[in-house]
Structure formats: structure tokens, C-alpha cells
Amino acid sequence: MKDTYSYIAILDFAEDGISIEFPDLPGCLPCAQTQEEALRNAEEAMGLHIYGMEADGEEIPESTPISKIHLEKNQVPALISVYMPLVRQQVKNVSVKKTLTIPAWLNSAAERKNVNFSQVLQSALKQTLGLDDQPRV
Incomplete structure (x- = not known):
């Protein structure tokens, strides 16, 4: 288990909000109404997703380089990083x-x-x- 993970999130801007996906983390699909909320939700969702993968003994994939990420016209990439010791502590102390x-x-x-x-x-x-x-x- 690593302490810090960083992945590219793809923010997809639409009239009804922002959907977020992580190409390297299938199933991690937060959403938001504003860009600030999108970045915050992406970080939280990614941390919880990775925590779940760790708990299930799943292999955590390597991050795809940004140069290999393909975007559509309404999409913007964002680098999201999480410090897992804080996530682990928060989840265990809920x-x-x-x-x-x-x-x-x-x-x-x-x-x-x-x-x-x-x-x-x-x-x-x-x-x-x-x-x-x-x-x-």
C-alpha cells in the first residue's frame, strides 16, 4: 500500500452539471455542479474508491500518463492526488x-x-x- 496516489480525472462539463471519471479506476464516478465541487468530490471519491480496493485486496493500477488520455470537446483533465493515511484514518474512525x-x-x-x-x-x-x-x- 502506498501513502499517496495520483490519477487523472476527466471532468465532463454538461448543461446539467459536471460528471467525473477516472480512466484508471472504473466505477469511480462522482459528479458535481461547480468546478470547485468537482475537484473536491473527485478527491473524496478517489480516496474512498482506493480504500475499498485496498480492503478487498485488489491490485491498485498504475496511473496512465496524461499524454495518453483522450478527451472529448467538453472534457478537461485534472490531476487528483490523495494522501491515503488520512483517508484510512477517517474511514476507520467513522x-x-x-x-x-x-x-x-x-x-x-x-x-x-x-x-x-x-x-x-x-x-x-x-x-x-x-x-x-x-x-x-
Whole structure:
């Protein structure tokens, strides 16, 4: 796994917005309304796409040189780069919702004391699993 990936994105300008494609990353197809949003969405989509490929054990392709990219009249190339350690950290530290069941009397007692259920569960899980408070990367 590399830390930084750079690929050419093709921004296709149309009346209804901007579609984006990465010739080297089939299926990575963000869209946008403005050029600024297109560049931001392209970076985010590319990072998540590569993260998914890494997680699935897929081979990450080499980037095609810009001189070999063929464009149509409404298209513009843009070099998009992502720093994967940040993407990996953000994805792994996304909060997930869990449904749990506790006795009503315990719920009532905890609510009376204004207990933060999420914080207590996180602390208990870390203690049970022998983990420190540092985020996982």
C-alpha cells in the first residue's frame, strides 16, 4: 500500500452539471455542479474508491500518463492526488450506530444520572478488549 496516489480525472462539463471519471479506476464516478465541487468530490471519491480496493485486496493500477488520455470537446483533465493515511484514518474512525438492549431499571437509573451511553459503551469495550484510547489507523 502506498501513502499517496495520483490519477487523472476527466471532468465532463454538461448543461446539467459536471460528471467525473477516472480512466484508471472504473466505477469511480462522482459528479458535481461547480468546478470547485468537482475537484473536491473527485478527491473524496478517489480516496474512498482506493480504500475499498485496498480492503478487498485488489491490485491498485498504475496511473496512465496524461499524454495518453483522450478527451472529448467538453472534457478537461485534472490531476487528483490523495494522501491515503488520512483517508484510512477517517474511514476507520467513522461512528457506527449500534442497537442494544438493557433492563428498563438500568436505563432509568442511567438517565437520572445523565449518563452518556455511547461514552460508557466505548470505555467498557476498550477496557474489555485491552485497548488504549488512541484511534485506530
